Amino acid sequence: xxxxxxxxxxxxxxxxxxxxxxxxxxxxxxxxxxxxxxxxxxxxxxxxxxxxxxxxxxxxxxxxxxxxxxxxxxxxxxxxxxxxxxxxxxxxxxxxxxxxxxxxxxxxxxxxxxxxxxxxxxxxxxxxxxxxxxxxxxxxxxxxxxxxxxxxxxxxxxxxxxx
Numbered sequence: 001x002x003x004x005x006x007x008x009x010x011x012x013x014x015x016x017x018x019x020x021x022x023x024x025x026x027x028x029x030x031x032x033x034x035x036x037x038x039x040x041x042x043x044x045x046x047x048x049x050x051x052x053x054x055x056x057x058x059x060x061x062x063x064x065x066x067x068x069x070x071x072x073x074x075x076x077x078x079x080x081x082x083x084x085x086x087x088x089x090x091x092x093x094x095x096x097x098x099x100x101x102x103x104x105x106x107x108x109x110x111x112x113x114x115x116x117x118x119x120x121x122x123x124x125x126x127x128x129x130x131x132x133x134x135x136x137x138x139x140x141x142x143x144x145x146x147x148x149x150x151x152x153x154x155x156x157x158x159x160x161x162x163x
Contacts, residue, residue: 001062002102004070007124008057009095015055016040018081018094023059025077035061038127043157047089058127067101071111074098099124103138114138122150122159
């Protein structure tokens with residue numbers, strides 16, 4: 001079964017509780033196996049600054065779902081948690097992004113994998129590296145090298161590990 005990595009973020013309500021519950025719900029889904037969740041990280045928003053800070057994590061799993069079926073599951077889970085899209089990069093109760101699906105490169109109208117911008121986002125790379133330090137991205141980039149470079153630079157998102 002392909003390994004998949006899901007970015008998780010929230011900044012409305014109780015984001016830490018929401019992410020823990022979303023990880024539990026996804027981890028118990030019959031089509032996701034061997035689910036593991038990174039630590040949780042606090043970060044300033046990437047989008048408009050007039051919103052609360054985010055809590056982020058990465059969930060790793062194996063699945064028999066196709067990439068688009070997994071995307072559907074993630075969007076259904078967002079809806080289960082009351083996701084409302086108010087504005088681009090705006091506040092949200094839960095955001096689930098398919099970061100990686102095995103070593104596939106997917107570009108369709110609905111889905112881009114690896115997730116665009118993945119390599120520049122410390123709030124994604126550092127929790128991902130926590131789970132899979134030796135992972136190579138589909139383009140050959142080393143996750144260890146990316147995370148080392150991000151750790152050496154000041155975080156644009158004021159990233160802080162919280163659990």
